[in-house]
Amino acid sequence: MVSILLIEDDPLLRRGLHLALGRHGHQVRTADTGEEGLRELRTAAPDLVVVDVMLPGIDGIEVCRRVRSAGEVPVIMLTARGDDLDIVAGLEAGADDYVVKPARPTVLDARIRAVLRRGSGPPDGVRVHGDLRVDTAALTVTRCGVPVPLTATELRLLLTISRAPGRVWSRQQLLEDVWEHDYLGDSRLVDNCVQRLRAKVEADPAAPRYVQTVRGFGYRFGPL
Numbered sequence: 346m347v348s349i350l351l352i353e354d355d356p357l358l359r360r361g362l363h364l365a366l367g368r369h370g371h372q373v374r375t376a377d378t379g380e381e382g383l384r385e386l387r388t389a390a391p392d393l394v395v396v397d398v399m400l401p402g403i404d405g406i407e408v409c410r411r412v413r414s415a416g417e418v419p420v421i422m423l424t425a426r427g428d429d430l431d432i433v434a435g436l437e438a439g440a441d442d443y444v445v446k447p448a449r450p451t452v453l454d455a456r457i458r459a460v461l462r463r464g465s466g467p468p469d470g471v472r473v474h475g476d477l478r479v480d481t482a483a484l485t486v487t488r489c490g491v492p493v494p495l496t497a498t499e500l501r502l503l504l505t506i507s508r509a510p511g512r513v514w515s516r517q518q519l520l521e522d523v524w525e526h527d528y529l530g531d532s533r534l535v536d537n538c539v540q541r542l543r544a545k546v547e548a549d550p551a552a553p554r555y556v557q558t559v560r561g562f563g564y565r566f567g568p569l
Contacts, residue, residue, distance in 0.1 A: 346370060346371065346372045347370070347371045347372065347392045347393065347457070347461060348371075348372045348374070348389075348391040348392045348393075349366055349371045349372065349373045349374070349391055349392065349393055349394075349395060349457065350373075350374050350375075350376065350382060350385055350386065350391040350393075350394045350395070351363060351366070351373055351374070351375045351376070351395045351396075352375075352376045352377075352378075352379065352381075352382035352394065352395070352396040352397060352400065352405070352408060353375070353377065353395075353396075353397045353423065354377050354378065354397060354399075354400050354401055355397075356377070358446070358447075358448075359375050359377065361450075362395075362448065362450060362453065363375050365450030365453075365454075366450065366453070366454060366457075368450075369450065369454040371454075371457070374391065378400060378401055378402050378403070379396075379400045379401075379402055379403030379404060379405065379407060379408045380402055380403055382394070382396065382408055383403070383408065383411060386412065386415070386418075390416065390418055391418065392418070392419075392461065393418065393419045393420070393421065393457055393460060393461060394408075394409075394412055394418055394419070394420045394421070395420075395421045395423060395453070395457070396408050396409060396420060396421075396422060396423065397422075397423045397424075397425075397446075398422055398423065398424045398425070398431045398434075398435060399424075399425055399431075405422060405423070405435070406434050406435060406438050407438075409422065409435060409438040409439055409440050410438045410439065412439075413438065413439035413496075417494055417495070417496045417497070419441045419460045419461065419463075419496060419497050419498065420439065420440045420441055421440065421441060421442045421443065421444060421453070421456055421457065421460060422435035422440045422442075422443040422444070423443070423444055423446055423448055424443055424444075424445055424446065425445075425446050432531070432533065433533060433537075436533055436534065436537035436538075437537055439496070439541065441460050441463075441496060441497065441498040442456050442459075442460055442498075442524060442534065444456055455525075459524065459525040460497060460498065461497065462525075463497040463498050463500065463501035463523065470482065472507055472508075474507065474510065474555065474566075474567075474568065475554065475555070475568055476488055476489045477546060477555060479503060479504065479507055481504060484500060486500070486503065486546070488546055493545050493546055494545070495542070495545060496541075498523065498524075498538055499538060499541060499542045499545070501523045502519065502523050502535075502538050502539070502542055503542060503546070503556075505519065505522050505523055506519075506556065506564060506565065506566040507555075507566045509566070510565075510566045510567065510568075511565060511566070511567075512565060512566075513559045513562050513563055513564070513565045514563050514564050514565065515562060515563040516532040516535045516536070516563050516564075517532075518563070519535045519563065519564070520532070520534065520535060523535075523538075535563075535564075539556055539564060542556055543555075543556050553567075554567055554568055555567055555568070
């Protein structure tokens, strides 16, 4: 059973999602403010956090930043509208995905399960590229022998592109493979995750050696 922390200030929506996610087999704890949600996190870390962007007091963006700074618990943002500023701010804060309200429970459940699958996959051994070592069985990454802590989404992105060095992956291909979005999705999910991954695995994120941009196409894994 997956443990979910739902942080939502709308009592009707909070109760509806609580009941619906419970019917989908999740164990759900709830909080109605960012402050309460952070206290719940300190009490017992969940498997995943679902947080509304618009919260009284500490908003969802700040909650996401604090969750991300404290560990690798996945975060899905709920936004009341397809507002570019809310979406970009959430992704830049480290969110793994977002769902626009009204959030259908079946859609949210599918996104939750997709995010949690990203840290797993069939092992195929150890990949060594320069000073980067990716162990696909243990699901660990080191650079110059130092462990690199990655979120499940960042790890899935690295596992995907590093399995075929030199191959160019379009943003849509990565949305389908990493995020499991089978529609013409939002490329900002990919671009923001690439930025976060570069900050962790590259010696100089401004001149990436491993996660390289192919202008007009997408990304590829180097060094070639």
